Amino acid sequence: MAVIDYILDLGPTVMLPLVILILGLILRQGLGKSLRAGIMVGVGFVGVNLVIGLLTDNLGPAAEDMAERFNLGLSVVDVGWPGSSPMAWASTIGTIAIPIAILVNILMLVFKMTRVVNVDIWNIWHMTFTGAILYLVTNSFWIGILGVVIHAAFVYKLGDWFAPVTKNHFGLEGIAIPHGSGTWSAPFAVVIDAIMDKIPFIKKIDINSNKIEEKFGVIGEPVVIGAVLGVVIGFLAGYPVSEILQLAIQMGAVMVLMPTVVKFIMEGLMPIADAARGILDKRFKGQEYYIGLDPALLLGNSQVVAASLIFVPLTLIIAVLMPGNEVLPFGDLATIGFFISMAVGIHKGNLFRTLFSGTFIMIITIWIANMTIGLHTKLAQQAGSVEGGQVASLDQGGSPITFVLSELFSLEHIVPLIIIGGLYVLSIIFTYIQFKRNKIYFENAIGDESE
Template sequence: MNFLQHILDLGPSVMLPLVIFIIGLLLRQGIGKSLRAGITIGVGFVGVTLVISLLTDNLGPAAQDMAKRFNLGLSVVDVGWPGAAPMGWASSVGTVAIPVAILVNILMLMLKWTRVVNVDVWNIWHMTFAGAIVATATGSFWLGVVGVAIYAAFAYKLGDWFAPIVHKYNGLEGIAIPHGTGALMAPIAVVTDAIIDKVPGLKKININSEKIESRLGPIGEPVIIGAVLGVIIGILAGYDVSSVLQLGIQLAAVMVLMPTVVKFIMEGLMPIAEAAREILDKRFSGQNYYIGLDPALLLGNSQVVAASLIFVPLTLVIAILIPGNRVLPFGDLATIGFFISVAVGVHKGNLFRTLISGTLIMTMTIWIANLMVDVHTKLAVDTGTISKGQVASLDQGGSPLMFILTELFTLQNIVPLIVVGGIYGFCVLFTYRWYKRGMKELEIEGEKNESAHT
């Protein structure tokens, strides 16, 4: 366990390359190809980390200054995933979370309950945090372990359901995103998309960065959109002219750099993923396995990046409008793109629809994060993360599945449990039917193509 913790402490930019290098060797890719794949992925994650740091160091304080300037009364700071993940790993559940999540994956593969082979070990922290919250709320280590197992199984199933979207929209064949935030929130987008399709007028609205660029010319390019958003946020934060312009350039840089650095991750992952899929397909014919990877891959899409930047100020507005909310979005503002990464694909890049579903996603997230402040703070105190004050997080602290599991075991917030459980449960069931219908259509299409060739 100490060895696993030591590996985790290296962070995703070192840990994932090590995992990919080992997998490459197991797949008989040779030392050279495996090493190149691992290092290339590491370079990509370093790039992503630098871009996210650019946002955290500059956009985060601007958002906080904006909140203070307008006296928003949000007293509990969102520590973000960089603050939440260590709490999960430092908990008692954190010592067994990785083996539990891997065993769940292996069991589901053996029983043919999933086709996702998850190599995204770092993001097991989502499952770990959920289990740690359950253990903290109930006082039971074993209920925490059960929480990890349920969360892991659900994430792998979501990876199955949304893999066709990742393939068709993002062009990542054989890849799944069994992510505890991006995939977990996507069922809300599926229901939103279906509702909009039933509304005359709304269903015809299609806005994306390409259309904006074609209408406005150079002014509509992502780099200009990023700069304009930065300037607006800087002005609202009360910055001077120099700082406003600097923030504009910094957000413009994010729009350009994020897709660029993500390409390195894709370059390293794709050969390994393809080799793994070929071997699995040969040994287990007809199964069409998916390799489970980090949603950072989806940030290479310009629509995801554009929506991410739009949701920075919008998330603050949502936090202000929710009655009784105390949580100030801060730490996770830089990674808002992960919340809506799969949703963008569900909407086929339509930013108008993404804004609607994303607003619903962030509203639920902030509301849950606010309800979980006390338990979140207790976990932080128990793990020695803080000694005073209160904390929250949007990523996992606002997870509907984590909230449902915790409340089912404790029955502390019955009405919110009924509301969140009812809404999210309906979205999940609807998504399952949506997935099954989509798979049937693909089968029919495949049969037609096969008959056309014979």
């Protein structure tokens, strides 16, 4: 366990490169190629973290100022994934979650229940969080482990279903996103997309950053869109002109830099992914395999970044308008794109449709985050993260996977369980039927628009 703790302490920017290095050696890529691949992935994630840091350092205060300016009165702060993930790793379940999740992946591969080879070890924290919450609810270590198993198996399947989205819209061939916040929302988006396809006038509306750029030229370029959104956010925060202009340039920089740094990750990953697919294809003919990675890769898409910036103020508006809401979105605002990234792909980059599905996703997320405040605070107290007050999070604290599983044992919120659980299960069934009926459904839904 001390070895696992040591590896976790290295953080994702070191952990994932080590995994890629070892994987490259196993795949007989040689020390030089494997080392370069690992370093490039590490460099890419350092770049992603720097850009996210740029968002956090500037969008975070702007969001807080917006909340204070409009007297939102939301008393429980969203600590975000940077606050939640250490709580999960510090839990009793955290000591064994990684080998359990890896074992689930191996067994599912052996029995052909998934085609995802997950190397995103750090983000097993999402599965760990679910297990830790179930342990708190039931006081049973084995039920906590069961939570890890169910969450892991579920997101591996989601990775399978939506791999065509990562390929056709995002241009990430052979890549899947089996992620606790990056993929759980996708079934909702599939249903909403199908509904909008049935509405005569609505189905023809298509607004995306590519078309905006084509129509408006320079004004429609991602860097300009980012700057304009920065001006809007700064204005809502009540900033003086000088600070509004600074925020505009910073958000424009995010739009340009995020796709750039993601390219470094892909440069490191693609040789390893190709080698892995080659070996698996030879051993298991007729089967296509995917390398499971972090949804940060999807943030390399300018449409995802644009949607992310739009949803910063929109998420705050949703939080204000939701009856009985106590959670102030804060820690996860900078990475709000994770929640809606797959929806962007499902909607073919159509920001109009993403506004509808993203709004629905964030309503569900904030609603759940309110109902898990007590458990989240208890988990934080056990980890020594807080001494007084309450905490919440959108990422994982607002996940229907964790919520439904914990509520099945506690039955504390029966009506929300029926509503949220029912809607989510129906969305999953609908997505599964579409996948089984015609796997090309996802191909047709996405088309060939990639960046």
